[in-house]
Structure formats: structure tokens, C-alpha cells
Amino acid sequence: QVQLVQSGAEVKKPGASVKVSCRASGYTFTSYPLHWVRQAPGQGLEWMGWINTDNGNTKYAQTFQGRVTITRDTSASTVYMELPSPRFDDTAMYYCARGDGYKPLEDWGQGTQVTVSS
Amino acid sequence: DIQMTQSPSSLSASVGDRVTITCRATQSINTYLNWYQQKPGKAPNLLIYDASNLQSGVPSRFSGSGSGTDFTLTISSLQPEDFATYYCQQSGSTPYSFGQGTKLEIK
Numbered sequence: 001q002v003q004l005v006q007s008g009a010e011v012k013k014p015g016a017s018v019k020v021s022c023r024a025s026g027y028t029f030t031s032y033p034l035h036w037v038r039q040a041p042g043q044g045l046e047w048m049g050w051i052n053t054d055n056g057n058t059k060y061a062q063t064f065q066g067r068v069t070i071t072r073d074t075s076a077s078t079v080y081m082e083l084p085s086p087r088f089d090d091t092a093m094y095y096c097a098r099g100d101g102y103k104p105l106e107d108w109g110q111g112t113q114v115t116v117s118s
Numbered sequence: 119d120i121q122m123t124q125s126p127s128s129l130s131a132s133v134g135d136r137v138t139i140t141c142r143a144t145q146s147i148n149t150y151l152n153w154y155q156q157k158p159g160k161a162p163n164l165l166i167y168d169a170s171n172l173q174s175g176v177p178s179r180f181s182g183s184g185s186g187t188d189f190t191l192t193i194s195s196l197q198p199e200d201f202a203t204y205y206c207q208q209s210g211s212t213p214y215s216f217g218q219g220t221k222l223e224i225k
Contacts, residue, residue, distance in 0.1 A: 035214070037162075045154075045162065045205055045216040061213035062119065095161055102209050104152035106173075108161035 002026040004034075004096050004109035011115045012086055019082040020112045022096030029077040030054040032098050035105060036070060036081045040092040050099075051079055086116045120144055120208055124217035130225040135196045139220045141189045141206035150210035153182055153191045156219075157202045165204075166191065196222075 007021040022034060035050040049060035051070045058070050069082045083090055094112050097105035121144040131137050141151065149169035154162035164173045166182035169189055179194040193200055201224050206217040 037216075044219040045156075045207070047207075047212075047214045047216060050212070050214075059212050097161075099209065099214075102150055104164050104167040104173075104207070104209060105154075105162070105214075106164055106167075108163075111161055 002098065002107045004098060004107055006094075006096060006109040006112045009113040009115070011117060013118055014087055014116055015085050017082060017084050018086055018114055018116075019080055020094055020096075020114065021078050021080050022109050023076065023078045024098070025077060027098075030074060032100055034072070034079040035097045035099055036068070037095045037097055037105070038092045039095070039111075040089070043092075048081070048094075053079065083114070086114070088116050090114065091116045119213055120147060120211060120215055122206055122208055122215050122217040124204075124206055124220050126220060127218065128221040128223065130223050131196055132225045133196050133198055137193050137196060137222065139191045139204055139206075139222075141184075141191070141217050143187045143189075143208055146186045147208045147210035149185045150208055151182075151184065151189045152207045152209060153180075154205045154207065155200075155202045156205065162205065198224075 003025045005023045010018050012018045030053050033050045036048040038046045048064045051058045072079045096109040098107040099105040123142045151169045153166040156162040165176050170182045181192050204220045
């Protein structure tokens with residue numbers, strides 16, 4: 001069965017890079033894009049961006065353009081989401097999710113809590 | 119960018135009630151509209167895709183309808199496990215925006 005397993009919780013100081021991983025299994029990794037979705041404490045879901053796992057092309061929401069980098073390692077069937085310089089308001093739960101173009105986010109990782117605190 | 123607006127933001131209902139949540143897009147998204155259920159501390163779970171298609175394993179009391187800009191999610195007879203937050207999401211164009219959520223609470 002499809003599984004998306006994310007890395008563990010992170011606590012970072014403002015400006016200290018954080019990188020969250022999402023390891024996929026149960027399907028051909030390069031056949032489906034992977035997305036990242038953020039959920040701030042007590043708030044709704046916010047689509048951050050996605051990566052074409054075959055060619056590495058990415059697309060980001062305007063809010064996250066220049067502030068987040070999504071990459072992939074096909075040999076490890078893993079996608080990464082990096083915040084190079086996180087701010088206090090980047091404290092949130094971050095989810096990866098699998099979904100093809102025009103399709104829903106059918107499978108989700110368990111979420112990774114990122115806390116930015118001084 | 120397409121904005122998604124859900125109503126109501128919160129809703130109190132009783133077991134057995136029929137409830138409807140609406141979602142409106144700022145421009146036509148055909149039927150590229152999905153509904154998710156999220157329970158506290160858990161990842162969202164896909165309920166309905168392409169406006170009206172029931173995801174495998176989801177109980178038939180959930181249904182969706184609509185096209186263009188206006189959509190609805192209906193739960194025909196609320197069960198205790200249905201009390202959660204519901205989100206619509208459009209997948210017609212990036213960014214794949216979500217509605218702000220509807221929190222369904224027990225009356």
C-alpha cells in the first residue's frame with residue numbers, strides 16, 4: 001500500500017535552516033507529483049507547492065516563493081522541503097501528500113511539526 | 119489565484135442530522151473540487167474527489183455535488199465519528215487552494 005513517512009519534529013531558532021523529508025513507498029516514485037501543505041496552529045490547510053518527481057520541476061504558491069525549496073532524491077524515493085531561513089510564523093505542522101495533476105491529494109504523510117523559537 | 123470560500127465556518131448538529139457545507143470558488147474550476155475530513159492531530163483524509171466521486175472506503179452517507187464555482191458536501195445522517203473539520207480544495211490550477219474549513223461540532 002502507498003505510504004508516505006515523514007521525518008521527526010524539529011525545533012529551530014529563527015534563521016536556522018530546517019529540512020523535512022518525506023519517504024514514499026508502495027508505488028513507482030517518479031509516477032506521481034508530491035505536494036507540501038502547511039497547517040499553522042489552530043488554522044486551516046495551506047498549499048505550499050509541489051514537485052514533479054520525474055524531472056524535478058517545482059511550482060510554489062506565491063506566499064512561499066523564495067522562502068521554501070522542494071527537492072527530491074529519486075534513488076531514495078524521498079522528497080524534501082527546506083525552509084532556509086524560517087521565521088517565528090513558520091511554526092506549523094507540515095504535510096507531504098501525493099496527487100497527480102488535476103487530481104486530489106489522495107495519500108498523506110503523518111505530518112512533521114516544525115517549531116521556530118528563540 | 120483561485121480563492122475558495124466555505125460556509126459556514128462552524129456548525130453544531132446532532133447525531134442523525136443531515137448537514138450541508140458549501141464551497142465557492144472565485145472562478146470556474148469545472149469539477150476539480152475535492153473534500154477532506156480532518157480530525158484533531160491527524161492528517162486530512164480524502165472523502166470526495168472531482169466534486170461528486172466517493173473515495174474508496176468512505177461511507178455512502180457522504181456525497182458531493184456542484185460544478186463551475188458552487189459546490190456542496192452533504193452528510194445524510196451524522197454519526198459520532200463525523201464530528202471533525204471539513205475542507206474543500208480545488209485542483210484545477212496551481213496554487214491548489216483550500217477553503218478555510220468548517221468545524222462540525224456536536225450540539
